[in-house]
Amino acid sequence: DAGVTQSPTHLIKTRGQQVTLRCSPKSGHDTVSWYQQALGQGPQFIFQYYEEEERQRGNFPDRFSGHQFPNYSSELNVNALLLGDSALYLCASSLEAVRGFYSSGNTIYFGEGSWLTVV
Amino acid sequence: AQSVSQHNHHVILSEAASLELGCNYSYGGTVNLFWYVQYPGQHLQLLLKYFSGDPLVKGIKGFEAEFIKSKFSFNLRKPSVQWSDTAEYFCAAGGRRALTFGSGTRLQVQP
Numbered sequence: 001d002a003g004v005t006q007s008p009t010h011l012i013k014t015r016g017q018q019v020t021l022r023c024s025p026k027s028g029h030d031t032v033s034w035y036q037q038a039l040g041q042g043p044q045f046i047f048q049y050y051e052e053e054e055r056q057r058g059n060f061p062d063r064f065s066g067h068q069f070p071n072y073s074s075e076l077n078v079n080a081l082l083l084g085d086s087a088l089y090l091c092a093s094s095l096e097a098v099r100g101f102y103s104s105g106n107t108i109y110f111g112e113g114s115w116l117t118v119v
Numbered sequence: 120a121q122s123v124s125q126h127n128h129h130v131i132l133s134e135a136a137s138l139e140l141g142c143n144y145s146y147g148g149t150v151n152l153f154w155y156v157q158y159p160g161q162h163l164q165l166l167l168k169y170f171s172g173d174p175l176v177k178g179i180k181g182f183e184a185e186f187i188k189s190k191f192s193f194n195l196r197k198p199s200v201q202w203s204d205t206a207e208y209f210c211a212a213g214g215r216r217a218l219t220f221g222s223g224t225r226l227q228v229q230p
Contacts, residue, residue: 004162033216035220040222041222041223042209042220042222043218044220045217048217055216056217058217107168108165108218110155110162111162112161112162
């Protein structure tokens with residue numbers, strides 16, 4: 001059990017619609033990142049949230065937005081869906097360390113993902 | 120630009136064969152390197168990670184990887200694979216916050 005839970009596990013949307021995906025981080029974790037994994041590709045970083053603020057963003061358009069709540073859970077929103085948004089969306093959680101995100105003791109945990117199909 | 124390349128897209132081995140999966144990275148500054156595995160229908164799991172120190176890193180399930188700075192490589196190895204190692208393997212490089220993944224290698228181990 002990864003400890004990171006995502007919902008829904010599968011969903012189908014129509015082009016132009018909007019979607020919200022949810023993530024609960026592993027207990028005790030305060031940092032949430034979102035990744036998009038298209039079929040046959042490796043995950044691509046969308047953005048990261050810490051202390052309810054987006055603090056780094058990958059190369060994704062503004063149609064992709066997010067939110068982090070006081071309990072550290074997070075949402076990913078995608079507006080005006082395109083066929084190309086069909087992918088597995090992964091949530092990753094970790095604990096921010098004093099020395100920075102990638103201190104050697106800081107392990108990143110991934111959820112099982114939400115499969116989004118846009119038709 | 121940061122990038123990670125995995126040379127082998129699909130590898131088929133027989134049980135007990137040795138495994139080596141290639142990974143090259145292009146990264147400015149301090150780089151942290153990871154190998155993740157994704158079994159069918161399961162979440163990404165960390166196999167091993169390199170931050171500093173001994174360039175030969177041992178991970179779970181008998182996997183190891185060697186960081187060769189001069190070659191910008193971080194290849195994954197296992198001396199004897201099992202059928203249960205059938206999965207997709209991802210190499211990743213991390214900067215301060217985000218991970219950059221390679222496109223993955225699908226490993227199929229035949230009994």
